[in-house]
Amino acid sequence: MATKTPVSLTATPIGTLYRGGEGMWTWVLQRITGVSVFFFLFVHVLDTALVRVSPEAYDTVIATYKTPIVALLEVGLVGAVLYHALNGIRIILIDFWSRGPRVQKQMTWVIAAIWLVVMVPGVFFMLKHSVEALFGSTP
Amino acid sequence: MSSPLAAPRSQTRNKQRSNFELYGWLFMRISGIVLVFLVLGHLFIMNILDGGVQRINFAFVAGRWSSPFWQVWDLSMLWLAMLHGGNGMRTIINDYAERDQTRFWLKMLLYVATVFIIILGTLVIFTFDPSLG
Numbered sequence: 253m254a255t256k257t258p259v260s261l262t263a264t265p266i267g268t269l270y271r272g273g274e275g276m277w278t279w280v281l282q283r284i285t286g287v288s289v290f291f292f293l294f295v296h297v298l299d300t301a302l303v304r305v306s307p308e309a310y311d312t313v314i315a316t317y318k319t320p321i322v323a324l325l326e327v328g329l330v331g332a333v334l335y336h337a338l339n340g341i342r343i344i345l346i347d348f349w350s351r352g353p354r355v356q357k358q359m360t361w362v363i364a365a366i367w368l369v370v371m372v373p374g375v376f377f378m379l380k381h382s383v384e385a386l387f388g389s390t391p
Numbered sequence: 392m393s394s395p396l397a398a399p400r401s402q403t404r405n406k407q408r409s410n411f412e413l414y415g416w417l418f419m420r421i422s423g424i425v426l427v428f429l430v431l432g433h434l435f436i437m438n439i440l441d442g443g444v445q446r447i448n449f450a451f452v453a454g455r456w457s458s459p460f461w462q463v464w465d466l467s468m469l470w471l472a473m474l475h476g477g478n479g480m481r482t483i484i485n486d487y488a489e490r491d492q493t494r495f496w497l498k499m500l501l502y503v504a505t506v507f508i509i510i511l512g513t514l515v516i517f518t519f520d521p522s523l524g
Binding site: 283286287289290293294297298300301303304306307310311314317318323326329330333334337340341343344347348374377378381382384385 | 420423424426427430431434438439442443444445447448449450452453469472473476477479480483504508511512514515518519520523
């Protein structure tokens with residue numbers, strides 16, 4: 253750069269969509285959940301590939317998915333994927349819906365509410381399966 | 392309010408510039424919408440419906456992949472999710488790996504791993520042999 257013009261920092265900078273507040277934190281979470289799910293996807297394709305080795309090899313590895321601790325990790329996975337999906341829809345609405353950027357904060361609270369409403373019964377049923385497997389269930 | 396930025400002295404847009412990043416941006420949104428249905432459907436069926444993950448074993452997989460519907464579902468999910476995730480990882484590497492060498496090798500590792508998983512997963516779906524069970 254030939255000349256350096258000092259950029260004045262006003263009290264309310266232009267374009268605050270990704271600076272602080274809902275805009276930034278949803279973006280940070282989108283990255284964290286995205287990377288986490290991507291790494292799981294690698295492992296998941298590899299474990300599924302064991303169906304080509306032998307039924308025993310596949311069933312042995314899948315048995316680890318049925319243990320209580322991994323069941324909790326699966327709850328985390330479902331929560332991460334659900335957040336990533338809902339916030340992805342919010343991003344698409346910000347990009348393509350004319351009113352999107354103006355209501356991005358409200359949309360953040362809407363997706364948070366949807367996430368909770370879906371996760372509460374979701375977690376209940378996922379853990380119900382684990383508890384039944386652990387302590388036996390009524391037929 | 393006057394702009395503090397100087398006017399550009401030369402055209403920044405190169406003649407041979409490709410639209411790769413534009414298509415990547417668009418692909419993230421289109422594949423994202425499709426994946427919402429494919430992945431959330433997959434998670435619902437596998438983790439919540441009936442016995443959830445407790446009922447999954449070799450026979451369960453054999454039953455599902457006997458239907459072309461679930462084969463196409465799983466194949467689309469594999470390709471779209473790997474490309475969507477791979478492009479997301481590429482963006483993150485470009486953002487945070489500052490040294491040229493680091494950025495280059497991280498992306499090479501990403502591309503090799505992504506292609507490997509896509510090919511492996513595709514072969515598994517197409518060459519699955521239920522008679523092993």
